[in-house]
Amino acid sequence: MSSNGKLPQKRKLPQLPENEQKLYNLILSKESMGIWTADMKKETGLPNNTVTKALKSLQAKNLIKDVVNIHNKAKKFYMAVEFEPAKEISGGTWYSDGNLDVEFINILRDQCRMYVERFKVATIENVWQSIRDSGVFNTECSMQQIKEIMGSLVLDKELEELNSTGIGDFSRIQPGKKCYKRYKDGGNPKEQGILSSIPCGVCPRLTDCTPDGIISPKLVFISINGWTSRCQVS
Amino acid sequence: MEITGSRIPGSPTERPKRRPRPKKPRDGVFKQVRFPHSGVFAFSCFSMVGQEGISFAVLLMTAHFGDIVAKVCECLICRGSLTFHEIARFTELPHGQVKNSLLVLIQHNCVQAFSVPKTVGIGGPSRVSTLYMAIFDNIIHRMRFSKFHHIVKKDLGDQCAQLLEGFLQHGRLTFQLLYGRASELSGGKAKQVDVLSMFNKLVHAQYVERCPGVPFLELKSDDEVSSARKRSKSEETKTIEEEAMIAAAPSDADRFSGIIDLMTDSGAVTNDKEEESILEVAAGNKRKHEVLEMDEEIQKTINTNEILWRANYEKFVYCLKKKACVANARSRFGDGAAIVLEALMESCDPNIKNLNFVTSSMNSILEGVRGKPGGVSLTLEHVRAILEQLGCQLCTEETGVLYSIVLKDIIESCKNDEAESLILKKYGKEAYRIFRFLTKTGRFVHTDQIIETTFLEKKEAQKILWKLWMDNYLHMEKLNLHTGGRSEVFLWKVHKELVWQHVLDYMFHAALNISQKISEKEEARQVSVGNAEAEKLRKVRYILEASLLRMDDAIMLFHDFST
Numbered sequence: 001m002s003s004n005g006k007l008p009q010k011r012k013l014p015q016l017p018e019n020e021q022k023l024y025n026l027i028l029s030k031e032s033m034g035i036w037t038a039d040m041k042k043e044t045g046l047p048n049n050t051v052t053k054a055l056k057s058l059q060a061k062n063l064i065k066d067v068v069n070i071h072n073k074a075k076k077f078y079m080a081v082e083f084e085p086a087k088e089i090s091g092g093t094w095y096s097d098g099n100l101d102v103e104f105i106n107i108l109r110d111q112c113r114m115y116v117e118r119f120k121v122a123t124i125e126n127v128w129q130s131i132r133d134s135g136v137f138n139t140e141c142s143m144q145q146i147k148e149i150m151g152s153l154v155l156d157k158e159l160e161e162l163n164s165t166g167i168g169d170f171s172r173i174q175p176g177k178k179c180y181k182r183y184k185d186g187g188n189p190k191e192q193g194i195l196s197s198i199p200c201g202v203c204p205r206l207t208d209c210t211p212d213g214i215i216s217p218k219l220v221f222i223s224i225n226g227w228t229s230r231c232q233v234s
Numbered sequence: 235m236e237i238t239g240s241r242i243p244g245s246p247t248e249r250p251k252r253r254p255r256p257k258k259p260r261d262g263v264f265k266q267v268r269f270p271h272s273g274v275f276a277f278s279c280f281s282m283v284g285q286e287g288i289s290f291a292v293l294l295m296t297a298h299f300g301d302i303v304a305k306v307c308e309c310l311i312c313r314g315s316l317t318f319h320e321i322a323r324f325t326e327l328p329h330g331q332v333k334n335s336l337l338v339l340i341q342h343n344c345v346q347a348f349s350v351p352k353t354v355g356i357g358g359p360s361r362v363s364t365l366y367m368a369i370f371d372n373i374i375h376r377m378r379f380s381k382f383h384h385i386v387k388k389d390l391g392d393q394c395a396q397l398l399e400g401f402l403q404h405g406r407l408t409f410q411l412l413y414g415r416a417s418e419l420s421g422g423k424a425k426q427v428d429v430l431s432m433f434n435k436l437v438h439a440q441y442v443e444r445c446p447g448v449p450f451l452e453l454k455s456d457d458e459v460s461s462a463r464k465r466s467k468s469e470e471t472k473t474i475e476e477e478a479m480i481a482a483a484p485s486d487a488d489r490f491s492g493i494i495d496l497m498t499d500s501g502a503v504t505n506d507k508e509e510e511s512i513l514e515v516a517a518g519n520k521r522k523h524e525v526l527e528m529d530e531e532i533q534k535t536i537n538t539n540e541i542l543w544r545a546n547y548e549k550f551v552y553c554l555k556k557k558a559c560v561a562n563a564r565s566r567f568g569d570g571a572a573i574v575l576e577a578l579m580e581s582c583d584p585n586i587k588n589l590n591f592v593t594s595s596m597n598s599i600l601e602g603v604r605g606k607p608g609g610v611s612l613t614l615e616h617v618r619a620i621l622e623q624l625g626c627q628l629c630t631e632e633t634g635v636l637y638s639i640v641l642k643d644i645i646e647s648c649k650n651d652e653a654e655s656l657i658l659k660k661y662g663k664e665a666y667r668i669f670r671f672l673t674k675t676g677r678f679v680h681t682d683q684i685i686e687t688t689f690l691e692k693k694e695a696q697k698i699l700w701k702l703w704m705d706n707y708l709h710m711e712k713l714n715l716h717t718g719g720r721s722e723v724f725l726w727k728v729h730k731e732l733v734w735q736h737v738l739d740y741m742f743h744a745a746l747n748i749s750q751k752i753s754e755k756e757e758a759r760q761v762s763v764g765n766a767e768a769e770k771l772r773k774v775r776y777i778l779e780a781s782l783l784r785m786d787d788a789i790m791l792f793h794d795f796s797t
């Protein structure tokens with residue numbers, strides 16, 4: 001997980017050759033957004049090899065750094081060392097070194113799910129507080145992060161977003177307040193659909209299977225396998 | 235994001251050849267990249283029906299009445315209301331066969347006739363022209379007869395269900411014919427007074443209604459038959475078919491009044507003044523103008539002076555809708571919510587005219603709740619909290635505080651569940667997450683925002699979005715940000731109305747295939763050798779038939795419960 005928004009510290013610059021100075025000023029002016037090498041060449045008008053040489057030198061002097069742009073990892077981006085990549089470049093808090101931090105996301109999802117299960121019904125604040133107190137993570141998770149994770153759990157129908165009624169399981173939560181609850185069927189949306197539980201319902205051959213199509217329903221052999229019987233096309 | 239040309243980065247390199255590639259957009263404008271290959275839809279009665287729906291309806295008609303009747307029916311579904319001559323011309327069938335087919339279809343409530351004036355030439359004489367329209371919904375209802383039968387059996391008992399069977403088998407019947415059938419079935423034991431009492435029970439519970447007449451529509455001067463047919467459906471104007479259906483329906487009082495005295499009611503006179511006047515007009519016009527001989531014969535048969543009765547499909551659809559809503563409440567909020575919603579729907583005034591909005595007082599709801607198994611333990615506080623959870627609105631009227639609920643919202647949630655589960659099964663969990671996000675958002679969303687919210691890798695998300703769009707589950711707009719045409723962004727949306735239509739067509743296709751397999755199994759069973767093989771085929775058939783009924787539950791969600 002990378003952190004954003006770090007304020008640049010002022011420091012004394014060494015005397016730089018003209019081309020390096022020109023390039024450094026340009027990179028510095030782009031702040032946390034950084035700049036792509038092709039754009040540097042266009043904006044400074046410097047030839048290719050001069051830019052490459054100057055960039056190497058500036059990097060050696062620890063004035064600039066290369067950063068990964070999650071939108072295009074093949075493009076080389078440079079940024080002054082004082083800055084941390086902006087969300088548009090790094091992908092935000094969920095990215096680490098230009099890659100989606102899947103492991104961190106999954107652990108956080110598990111933790112959030114676990115806390116809701118433990119409380120039966122929980123608000124965002126409850127979950128955030130519990131994760132902070134647990135000390136599972138070295139870095140502190142923001143409320144916004146927890147909110148985003150809870151949002152994804154709702155999208156996966158693992159959790160349900162409800163307004164507290166103030167009674168029963170909701171008795172600890174102020175009526176009307178937004179809270180989260182485990183989905184009734186334990187987050188197994190597969191069981192809910194009618195189409196997914198009958199033959200032909202989600203058959204991958206349906207488009208081609210018509211009375212006068214490539215496959216004809218009358219000519220394929222259906223094997224009896226309970227409600228999810230499927231055809232075997234020879 | 236830099237995208238050149240019209241290709242989405244990360245999209246599969248091998249795409250199906252028959253599907254069109256998005257064209258290059260003009261700069262700075264929304265490109266028309268919506269659904270890549272939307273199907274052709276035909277108009278029938280009140281709703282748009284896709285090609286698969288039409289094929290399924292025709293298959294049902296063929297199975298129930300044979301090829302000729304199905305041909306006439308298909309012609310009416312695809313082309314809209316037609317005159318007798320037109321049907322004969324389009325189907326290329328002899329007049330006698332068209333006449334018989336129309337009589338069968340009218341008898342079974344699959345076709346409604348109505349008359350309109352037609353002027354011959356400019357300022358020429360006015361004639362009466364009879365048009366025939368297919369009622370798509372009634373055709374599809376034919377596969378639900380077992381469900382309808384079950385509803386009555388549960389509510390009013392076996393004997394009433396047996397009586398209803400008469401209507402389901404024969405379509406329109408007079409009371410005398412119904413009694414004749416009951417008497418025959420019981421070996422002459424059924425008493426007329428008992429049959430009448432059961433019949434009245436069916437009518438008062440609105441399971442049976444009086445048949446509509448053949449209305450005569452007075453069109454405005456510029457509304458000729460041909461132009462009337464083309465009238466577009468908008469908020470203010472009704473299509474001629476809709477007007478005909480409204481004009482044909484008897485008043486509520488007549489529709490469900492039942493038979494009070496057999497001596498006066500079963501006789502020759504109809505007390506429907508409206509209908510009489512319509513018939514007089516029609517008859518008057520008939521005398522004045524030339525009416526096709528065949529039309530006359532058909533009219534004579536359907537304009538019988540005896541009162542005809544039929545199953546009221548509207549009521550059955552409402553019962554099944556209630557069942558679906560209650561099941562949804564149970565799965566979302568638990569048994570308590572199911573009990574309360576059922577009580578609310580049952581305690582409201584059974585006004586089937588407004589099937590989407592139910593209202594009741596707390597006292598009536600509580601009374602209903604107490605009468606249900608498991609309802610006694612629900613306190614007033616519980617019931618109130620559940621009503622709130624269900625999204626009930628409070629309104630104060632002279633009679634007191636009333637709770638009301640819009641059933642359309644519950645049905646919408648059922649539809650969402652069904653479509654989402656289809657996406658999950660066909661495209662996987664990630665696609666399911668994207669689809670749910672876009673359904674919830676309900677507007678165009680930029681690819682980057684989708685990626686952020688769903689925690690997906692960009693390339694993977696783009697691949698899924700592309701696939702869903704190709705299969706008509708997403709709507710896409712391509713926007714050029716710079717006039718130089720270099721920077722393009724993609725916006726995505728679930729256009730519910732179109733997606734629901736697509737899902738419905740998909741369901742009709744699946745239903746059609748299951749039906750085909752059922753008939754294949756039946757054919758195989760008839761020529762099977764040995765009991766074991768026949769038993770195996772019977773089992774498969776049973777599974778397929780039950781599957782078709784389940785599929786129909788889903789079709790009803792998308793087709794019948796929305797209105």
Ligand code: SF4
Nearest residue numbers: 200203206209217231
């Ligand atoms: S192949 Fe079989 S399961 Fe698939 S659509 Fe055709 S009949 Fe249905």
